[in-house]
Amino acid sequence: MQIKLANSYGFCFGVKRAIEIAEKSSGAVTYGALIHNPLEIERLKNNYNVGYVDSLDKIDTNKIIIRTHGITKEDKEQLESQGKELIDATCPFVTKPQEIVKEMSENGYDVVIFGDINHPEVKGVKSYSKNQNRTFVVLNVDELKNIKLKEKIAVVAQTTRKISEFLKIVNFLVENHKEVRVFNTICNATFENQDAVKELSKEADIMIIIGGKNSSNTKQLYLISKENCNDSYLIENADELKPEWFKNKNLCGVSAGASTPEWLIQNIIKKIKQIKDYNE
Amino acid sequence: MQIKLANSYGFCFGVKRAIEIAEKSSGAVTYGALIHNPLEIERLKNNYNVGYVDSLDKIDTNKIIIRTHGITKEDKEQLESQGKELIDATCPFVTKPQEIVKEMSENGYDVVIFGDINHPEVKGVKSYSKNQNRTFVVLNVDELKNIKLKEKIAVVAQTTRKISEFLKIVNFLVENHKEVRVFNTICNATFENQDAVKELSKEADIMIIIGGKNSSNTKQLYLISKENCNDSYLIENADELKPEWFKNKNLCGVSAGASTPEWLIQNIIKKIKQIKDYNE
Numbered sequence: 001m002q003i004k005l006a007n008s009y010g011f012c013f014g015v016k017r018a019i020e021i022a023e024k025s026s027g028a029v030t031y032g033a034l035i036h037n038p039l040e041i042e043r044l045k046n047n048y049n050v051g052y053v054d055s056l057d058k059i060d061t062n063k064i065i066i067r068t069h070g071i072t073k074e075d076k077e078q079l080e081s082q083g084k085e086l087i088d089a090t091c092p093f094v095t096k097p098q099e100i101v102k103e104m105s106e107n108g109y110d111v112v113i114f115g116d117i118n119h120p121e122v123k124g125v126k127s128y129s130k131n132q133n134r135t136f137v138v139l140n141v142d143e144l145k146n147i148k149l150k151e152k153i154a155v156v157a158q159t160t161r162k163i164s165e166f167l168k169i170v171n172f173l174v175e176n177h178k179e180v181r182v183f184n185t186i187c188n189a190t191f192e193n194q195d196a197v198k199e200l201s202k203e204a205d206i207m208i209i210i211g212g213k214n215s216s217n218t219k220q221l222y223l224i225s226k227e228n229c230n231d232s233y234l235i236e237n238a239d240e241l242k243p244e245w246f247k248n249k250n251l252c253g254v255s256a257g258a259s260t261p262e263w264l265i266q267n268i269i270k271k272i273k274q275i276k277d278y279n280e
Numbered sequence: 281m282q283i284k285l286a287n288s289y290g291f292c293f294g295v296k297r298a299i300e301i302a303e304k305s306s307g308a309v310t311y312g313a314l315i316h317n318p319l320e321i322e323r324l325k326n327n328y329n330v331g332y333v334d335s336l337d338k339i340d341t342n343k344i345i346i347r348t349h350g351i352t353k354e355d356k357e358q359l360e361s362q363g364k365e366l367i368d369a370t371c372p373f374v375t376k377p378q379e380i381v382k383e384m385s386e387n388g389y390d391v392v393i394f395g396d397i398n399h400p401e402v403k404g405v406k407s408y409s410k411n412q413n414r415t416f417v418v419l420n421v422d423e424l425k426n427i428k429l430k431e432k433i434a435v436v437a438q439t440t441r442k443i444s445e446f447l448k449i450v451n452f453l454v455e456n457h458k459e460v461r462v463f464n465t466i467c468n469a470t471f472e473n474q475d476a477v478k479e480l481s482k483e484a485d486i487m488i489i490i491g492g493k494n495s496s497n498t499k500q501l502y503l504i505s506k507e508n509c510n511d512s513y514l515i516e517n518a519d520e521l522k523p524e525w526f527k528n529k530n531l532c533g534v535s536a537g538a539s540t541p542e543w544l545i546q547n548i549i550k551k552i553k554q555i556k557d558y559n560e
Binding site: 163166167170171174175177178179180181182183184 | 443446447450451454455457458459460461462463464
């Protein structure tokens with residue numbers, strides 16, 4: 001069995017940048033996990049003394065790292081009012097939709113955010129709207145149908161969403177409204193990892209997608225892979241690999257979400273090789 | 281054989297308005313045909329003394345009617361400089377994309393017009409751009425692929441185009457550019473006639489679409505009809521009907537383009553009834 005890595009996988013620009021920032025911020029805590037990967041969070045704690053807390057009340061240090069997904073405007077203001085030192089590791093691709101939502105809401109547009117209302121990035125982006133009552137988070141066209149929108153609409157997307165799903169939202173809006181100002185805020189890294197997994201999953205007969213199970217972009221990679229290769233598996237670490245998955249397989253494709261560190265990917269590839277040797 | 285009219289067909293708001301304006305403008309000429317229907321043009325000449333001319337040089341009256349499709353900014357300025365009295369029958373749904381193209385080009389957007397570069401409406405709309413070099417008329421995605429566009433794009437449509445084709449253009453732009461400002465300038469009347477012909481052509485076994493053969497929206501109706509009902513015919517007048525078309529047919533659907541007058545539709549229905557009686 002051959003093992004092949006997708007042409008593009010793993011850490012994106014924003015995550016690499018956030019980790020570099022964290023590695024230089026010994027003694028700081030991140031508010032919420034810096035990235036969606038528990039093993040990387042552990043490494044930062046053990047090797048760089050960078051912890052994380054889940055709620056604002058629990059912060060007992062003076063240095064707070066704002067994570068890649070960003071935080072809400074209100075949380076940021078609260079931290080500033082407490083005199084905390086804020087180290088901003090928000091991905092610039094997330095800062096962008098925050099700015100767009102602020103500007104469009106100021107200009108009288110109804111704002112549609114395509115994404116998951118429970119995702120911290122989306123919560124942060126929405127918080128920047130100047131008109132919360134006219135800012136709507138939707139995951140699909142059915143949700144849109146329940147909203148009475150004005151004639152002028154601006155639409156942005158959570159950075160890690162699938163473009164094909166975003167286009168469904170856009171098409172429904174364009175069909176039914178006079179002006180739709182579409183900001184494609186889906187980030188290129190997501191595109192590139194998605195394209196590469198699509199390509200690879202067409203030739204592979206087993207696909208291993210590595211990433212945190214609470215990571216939205218990893219789940220998207222898994223779904224794209226599953227479309228082309230029925231034997232696709234989403235795993236967080238090497239222990240989850242099962243030898244029987246690899247029996248009679250010729251090509252094992254490997255990809256990883258945007259918050260999966262390289263060291264973890266290499267560990268898993270090593271383990272797959274061992275299983276392969278055992279199977280053969 | 282039953283004969284059934286589509287739920288929505290024929291004259292739209294803009295055409296009705298233009299004809300009313302023309303009927304009150306005895307002695308005027310329209311620059312270009314007022315609407316895309318030769319028989320209606322003849323009626324206006326005979327009953328209301330409203331002629332038309334093909335080129336600016338041929339105008340020998342002082343009163344000029346600007347037709348529903350609008351004219352170019354340059355032609356308008358030339359006529360004004362000659363001291364002509366301009367009677368504006370431009371459809372308000374056409375004035376809208378003219379204004380949008382002007383405003384967006386002033387604001388630094390690359391402008392994409394989805395339509396036929398040879399159509400007078402499109403020529404008129406394009407002429408309002410303040411940056412002709414950054415204003416592009418395209419009929420399909422392949423044409424778009426040949427153009428290197430900036431990151432900020434505004435897109436409008438010729439009012440009589442199919443929304444599904446417009447969405448292909450929009451989707452390509454959204455997939456490849458950061459900001460796409462989509463103005464859905466396709467007019468509702470076109471939608472309504474299209475929806476109705478789609479519906480009717482699914483149940484009919486012969487479809488007669490009435491309209492000028494140089495009328496873009498009539499051709500669209502014909503194409504939609506043809507998708508569902510293979511025996512679809514586009515005719516301009518009753519003489520074109522062929523008895524053999526109607527043999528062994530149960531339901532004849534009838535629709536008409538946005539510039540087809542009611543009296544013509546009724547004439548044709550009368551003729552179909554005669555053929556039917558002859559066949560039976």
